Amino acid sequence: MAETMQFDLVSPERNLMSAAVKAVQIPGTEGDLTAMPNHAPMITTLRPGILKVETETGTQEFVVTGGFAEIGQSVSVLAEKAVPHGDMDQATYDALVEEAVMAYKAAKEAAPENEPGPVDEAAKLLQDMVAVGTHIGLDPKAANLNY
Numbered sequence: 768m769a770e771t772m773q774f775d776l777v778s779p780e781r782n783l784m785s786a787a788v789k790a791v792q793i794p795g796t797e798g799d800l801t802a803m804p805n806h807a808p809m810i811t812t813l814r815p816g817i818l819k820v821e822t823e824t825g826t827q828e829f830v831v832t833g834g835f836a837e838i839g840q841s842v843s844v845l846a847e848k849a850v851p852h853g854d855m856d857q858a859t860y861d862a863l864v865e866e867a868v869m870a871y872k873a874a875k876e877a878a879p880e881n882e883p884g885p886v887d888e889a890a891k892l893l894q895d896m897v898a899v900g901t902h903i904g905l906d907p908k909a910a911n912l913n914y
Contacts, residue, residue, distance in 0.1 A: 770789070770803075770804040770805075771787040771788055771789055771804060771823070772787070772788060772802075772803070772804045772840065772841050772842060773785075773786075773787060773788075773840075773841035773842070774786055774787070774788040774791055774820060774841065774842045774843075774844075775841070775842070775843045775844070776818070776820070776829060776844045776846065776849060777843070777844070777845055777846070778834075778845075778846045778847070778848055778849040779847075779848075783829060783846075783849050783851065784820065784827065784829075786820075786822055787822070787823070788820050788821060788822050788842075789803070789804075789821045789822065789823065790802065790803045790820075790821040791803075791818070791819070791820050791821070791836075791842050791844075792817075792818065792819040792820075792821075793811065793813065793818060793836050793842075793844070794813055794814050794815070794816025794817060794818060794831065795811040795812065795813060795814065795836070796811070796812045796813065796814045797811065797812075799816070802836075802838045802842045806838050806839075806842075807838075808838060808839040809837075809838050810835060810836070810837050810838070811835070811836050811838075812833070812834070812835055812836075813831055813833050813834045813835065813836060813844070813846065813847075814833065814891075814892075814895050815830075815831065815832045815833060815863075815867075815892065815895035815896045815898075815899050816830075816831060816895065816898075816899055817829070817830060817831075817852070817899065817902060817903070818830075818831050818844065818846075818849070827851070827852075828851070828852035829846075829849050829850065829851055829852060830849070830850045830851075830852060830855050830863075830899055830903065831844070831846045831847070831848065831849045832846070832847050832848040832849075832863060832896070833846070833847040833848075833892070834846040834847045834849075848863065852903060855903060855905070856905075857905055857906065860899075860900050860905045863896055864893070864896050864897065864900065864907065867889075867892050867893040867896045868893060870889050870892065870893070871886070871889040871890055871892070871893045873889075874886045874888070874889035875889075
């Protein structure tokens with residue numbers, strides 16, 4: 768049997784997974800990373816993407832919109848929103864993209880003229896959400912991308 772570690776995925780709505788796993792691929796804001804048993808301890812923020820969890824019985828995927836991951840003897844992911852890949856449909860995806868569009872619009876309206884930082888961050892979030900949909904086979908054009 769391969770070496771495993773404890774993994775927990777939690778969103779504000781529910782506990783999505785708690786299991787012994789072989790590896791977790793995490794969409795970090797500074798780049799994707801794979802946590803395996805005996806990984807160096809660290810904390811990272813998440814960007815919208817696909818979180819892949821490798822168990823003894825196969826791989827499970829979740830769409831996450833952001834949050835944090837704490838890696839140590841175990842891996843804990845606290846996701847802003849997380850949806851099992853199999854549960855992600857066009858309507859759910861459209862709602863997530865619409866939230867990102869609204870955040871982008873709000874950042875544009877609130878940002879001072881010479882401080883594009885928050886606007887850039889909101890634009891990056893929106894583009895990451897569009898990329899997630901493309902990656903999992905959903906149509907980003909079906910979402911209202913008028914921004």
